[in-house]
Amino acid sequence: MANHHQSSNGSAEIHIEIPEIKFTKLFINGEFVHSIKGRTFETLDPRTGEAIARIAEGDKDDIDVAVKAAREAFDHGPWPRMPGSQRARIMHKFADLIEQHAEELAALDCIDAGKLFFRGKAVEIPSAVGMLRYYAGAADKIHGDVLKSTRSLHAYTLKEPIGVVGQIIPWNYPTIMFFMKVAPALAAGCTMVVKPAEQTPLSALFYANLAKQAGIPNGVLNVVTGFGRTTGAAISNHMDIDMVSFTGSTEVGRLIMQAAATSNLKTVSLELGGKSPLIIFDDADVGNAAELALNAVVFNKGEICVAGSRVYVHEGIYDEFVKKLAEKAEAWKLGDPFDPSTCQGPQVDKRQFEKVLSYIDIGMKEGATLLTGGKRWGSKGYYIEPTVFVDVKEDMRIATDEIFGPVMSLMKFRTIEEAIERANSSKYGLAAGIVTKDLNVANRVLRSIRSGIIWINCYFEFDSDFPYGGYKLSGFGRDSGLEGLQKYLQVKTVVTPLHDSPWL
Incomplete structure (x- = not known):
């Protein structure tokens, strides 16, 4: 339906199409699916307080299914194994599709988060595209170092994707924060389960659909909508998630650290509160x-x-x-x-x-x-x-x-x-x-x-090239820049004796 707005001088009307809400289900293993329990929740338009749509409400059971798909895609799928240049081509295709839908995506964040439509279309969506292309450019430049040994040893490091990552997105920048986390993880060769904020799920589900169209393999990018106390907690506690990246409050950041410590000691990156x-x-x-x-x-x-x-x-x-x-x-x-x-x-x-x-x-x-x-x-x-x-x-x-x-x-x-x-x-x-x-x-x-x-x-x-993160209770770890890529990588040291080693 059309949304008609009077201009500031009252002389003309602005005609903007409010987009049809196309995606309201969970996105797991390349498909949109109902939550296992069939529950839904309302997402509201902050301009009026009225409901926009009902969204599938995932919980621990749905996270289990999504993690299983991500683990299969990581352990046996093509994404971590394909050359970085091939991942880059798919990521650029993903960026192309976002550009084609920029107006619709800006409108979704406007009605879901109260964000300025014209700024979203002119600045935030292009910034997200730029971030995706930035990390696509880094995908084929991930390499380790040759190490100098004082003994008869040849040693070097490999940088490998950390594995299955859980990414918990805040509601204030639904698009920017989605790609601040997803883009470097894709470039690194990780697979992921993303939980957008319950207040702003619409654009994340749309991006999941575009990712599939771009050719990102099934199971690589999963989006599970739901609430922090259930869906977010299930990500933090999951024994088969290797790393969690979270942006949000310091209080929730503490809970995520506790969950990581008491489950599988997963790596945690936290961008938390501020009072700048x-x-x-x-x-x-x-x-x-x-x-x-x-x-x-x-x-x-x-x-x-x-x-x-x-x-x-x-x-x-x-x-x-x-x-x-x-x-x-x-x-x-x-x-x-x-x-x-x-x-x-x-x-x-x-x-x-x-x-x-x-x-x-x-x-x-x-x-x-x-x-x-x-x-x-x-x-x-x-x-x-x-x-x-x-x-x-x-x-x-x-x-x-x-x-x-x-x-x-x-x-x-x-x-x-x-x-x-x-x-x-x-x-x-x-x-x-x-x-x-x-x-x-x-x-x-x-x-x-x-x-x-x-x-x-x-x-x-x-x-995209500026690392971003905090000191003190504002958290640790960095998003953006090459530091934002490194946190999705593991360093493996490989050591080989040389031909004159006494052990041969």
């Missing part, structure tokens, strides 16, 4: 810095692990910065994510919506001052105004907890030493930002902050 600092020095252009800071916390409605939700501004420009920031926040446009003039869509679901509003209440009760926002926007859907708190103290929950919504804690600082100390005071260490024209200041601060990625005079700048 953005430090703005007094030589910054105040207007540009305010724009950067606002985007750092309201981009993707604040549903992003690296959100710059703790903003520290030098006291010399603080008052001017507050004024500029308030002006920009008031001008920020909320609305239907299909409208190209919209800057911010709805939170992903009612639970997240209510969580963010509860933290706004906590901030006011703890004594912070509301500069902008703080309320629901509109009467339908899960929209929240861009919210900025001032008079924030470091021990307030709005400054310590990951809110995962459009809520900023704004604080001032006096010295570089103070800025560094306060930036490092968080239990998290995922990202940080620095705004200054002084390269010496930037170098001093970036070398002192314990974060996995640091942006200087920019924010949210990613690339």
Whole structure:
């Protein structure tokens, strides 16, 4: 059916096709199948709170079937054994198919996650395609090293796929995170069982269908939809899964580590929570810095692990910065994510919506001052105004907890030493930002902050070649870049005596 939207000036309508929901079953061993128990759950449109479709609800039994298919494909199938160049050709075909369906896929993430349609079509889908092609280019370049021995031995290493991997995807970036995990695992020659978030299953199932069309063999890529407490837990506990890659909360990351330790000691890679600092020095252009800071916390409605939700501004420009920031926040446009003039869509679901509003209440009760926002926007859907708190103290929950919504804690600082100390005071260490024209200041601060990625005079700048992951309670392991490929590989050392060895 068509979705009609009035343009921002009211002079024309935008006609966008809401896609038919084609895939709602589990994808196991190359086929769409009902869950064993026949259960389903609703996936909801956060613009309205209404149901989009009923999705098959997998559980432990379905994970067992999917893992069996993945194990068979790994132990006896062609994917781990074919030349990397052949895997690359299939991955490029997969990328071609995604490009052909870019608009439909962007619409699925829009209605399922509240993501901006035009950004999805122009940026996120192409970024996922770029990631798939990046790792396709690496598939035939996986090799070990020749080792130097002090004895009469010839030794070298082989890099081999780690095996069957479980991949648990978050709901804030359904497409990007799918390929951040699936693409390097495919390049490495692994087989996999993917669990998308229960809030956003639609695009993952569509990608599974495209993977089959591209020629990825049966059993290599399996998608099992369901809930974290059942389906996700079954992946973490499974004795025949060799590695788990998870992106999500620190609390769930702990549970996955415990499950891995008590099952088969599987390898674990975790990208977890964040409470990232953005430090703005007094030589910054105040207007540009305010724009950067606002985007750092309201981009993707604040549903992003690296959100710059703790903003520290030098006291010399603080008052001017507050004024500029308030002006920009008031001008920020909320609305239907299909409208190209919209800057911010709805939170992903009612639970997240209510969580963010509860933290706004906590901030006011703890004594912070509301500069902008703080309320629901509109009467339908899960929209929240861009919210900025001032008079924030470091021990307030709005400054310590990951809110995962459009809520900023704004604080001032006096010295570089103070800025560094306060930036490092968080239990998290995922990202940080620095705004200054002084390269010496930037170098001093970036070398002192314990974060996995640091942006200087920019924010949210990613690339397929940039490793991404955290320090401290933000987890360990890296996605993207060649480091994102290495975690799906095992290193095997091979040793052979030379002809003059006394053992021959």
